[in-house]
Amino acid sequence: MSEAADSIDARRIHVTSPAASPATLNVVIGTESITIQRAAFTTLLDNSVAGTYVDYGKALASGGIKFPALLRLARIGEIPYPLFFAGLPFVEAQVASKTKKLLAGVSKETFSIGSRAPVELRDVELILKDLIRKQELLKRHDRTLEKNRIVGLLRVEGVSVQDDASRLMSAIGLTHEAMRACGTKERALDLMIERLESKQVLVSRSVQHYMPQRLNHVDFSGMTIRDAKVPYIFLAGGDHGDHQEPVGRTIFTLALMAVLVARRIFSPVTWNAESAATDLGREYDIAGAMLMPKSSLRRYGPFSIDEVLTASSEFKVTPSAVVVRALRLGFISSEVARTHLAEFRQAFLERPKRSGMSPIRAENAIRKYAGRELSRRMIDVLDSGAITSNEFYRTVCLNKLRDGQLDDLRRAVR
Incomplete structure (x- = not known):
């Protein structure tokens, strides 16, 4: 929150013992209590990660909260605790100011492809703030940084999707031959990250326990964060419940987010890797053309299950991505696509469960x-x-x- 929030003097909070009403909450301090505005309480916590914690729900259900629990929520949400005792107009102004500053790096609107899952700002707020802080520190001290040539590269649409894909691939120094030459999908992902970062497009990947925020409950593919010199791409990782092999899915996600940076779109992103919808959009098709050029993919017709699996291995994407790309190019019918997607979904569900991962250094x-x-x-x-x-x-x-x-x-x- 702003410095004005910190100017509220907690020592002037007078403890009384009124009863809570539907419009208020009781804050219990020792044997006494004080009422605060329920709307101010919810406004502050609904706009922070602390709004996902149990103490918040308990307070709303019971009509009260103990002062130590309130302090804990304030600390988790990075909220100056005297704000809870302020009037609603002041609280709303503080939240609006905070949101405006935070969203200077990213749009509040979720960029969704084949998915209706929204991303709440509070679900990613601490990660967003941390990555923006890293951007600012780097720009302040690294005088070798140049204006980024990827940002806005595709703001004006080219003559075709493949033309846009080729322009972006060339700009980041990535070739189809280099991708296919990678022995594994993991190596192909590393190569894409290496090429993007060589052009000052920073790439961050989710690592449990090494980020300022948990993402366990968020249906979220990642986000692109604005900057004229060092835009960030954050990759949430995982299979996101759409039954996709994680590394292949992440490769397509990274290609999609590179397209968004080039289109000057900075936003939280969700997308459904199983979607065969007809309105997936130009950004999706550009990413598909980057990884699976039309002329190269055509060779795998008529796209039997085995042919799709071979193409998936060559192009370093998931089998479902091959199916959806083939459908959108008119190489297969909707019926064949649905049958293949259902088969790959079932195969994913029946795969052997992986044993525990080794701890990361x-x-x-x-x-x-x-x-x-x-x-x-x-x-x-x-x-x-x-x-x-x-x-x-x-x-x-x-x-x-x-x-x-x-x-x-x-x-x-x-």
Whole structure:
């Protein structure tokens, strides 16, 4: 919240013992209580990650909350706690100011493709704020940064979808031959990230326990974050409940988000990888053309299950992505597409469950979440003496790295 919020003097809050009404809540302080406006309470918490916590729901159901619980919600939501005792107009002004600043880097509207799932700002707010903070720190100290040539590259539509796809591939230095030459989808994803970051498009990936916010309950593919020099792409990862192999899905998501940056669209993103809808949009088709050019995909007709699986391996995408792309190009019928998608969905559900993953090393988790390029550049800034090690650990590493581990991070990002 703004500095004005901090000017409220908590020492002037007088404790009384009134009864709560439908328009108020009781805050219990010791053996006494004070009423606050219910609308102010909900406005503050509905616009923060703290609105997802149990204490919030309990307070609304019971009509009251103990002061320590209120302080805990305020801390989680990064809300100056005296704001809960302010009038609704003041609270609304503070929330509007905070939202305006936050959304300077991203639109509040969700960019959805084949999905009706909205993304609430509070679901991604702490990650968004953290990545914007990283952007600002890098721009403040790295004088080698140039104006980004990917942002807005496709703002004016080309003569065709394939033309736009080729322009973007050329601009980031990525070729179809290089993608196909990758031995695995994991390597292909690394190559795409490497090429984007070489053009100052930063890429952050979800890493549990190394981000400022949990994403367990969010149906969310990722987001693009505005900047003229170092736009960020955040990839949520996972299969998102649409029965897709995660790495292949992430590759298509990254291609789609690169298109959004080039189209100057900065927004939370959700998309349904199983959707065979006819209105998926130009951005989806450009991403499809980047990864599965029409002339190359045509060779796999008539697109039996085995042919689709072979194409999926060659193009480093999911089998479902091949099916939807073939459908949109008119290579297969809607009936064949539905049958194939149902079969791939069932195969995904019946796949052997993976055993527990090995714990990720701290330096690899930081490289993955902060992004290799940002981490590498900020190490250079640290070495130049422009920032302190404490600031580096706090902003780049979220204090997940100790002094003795800095050399591990150096090796991980070089």
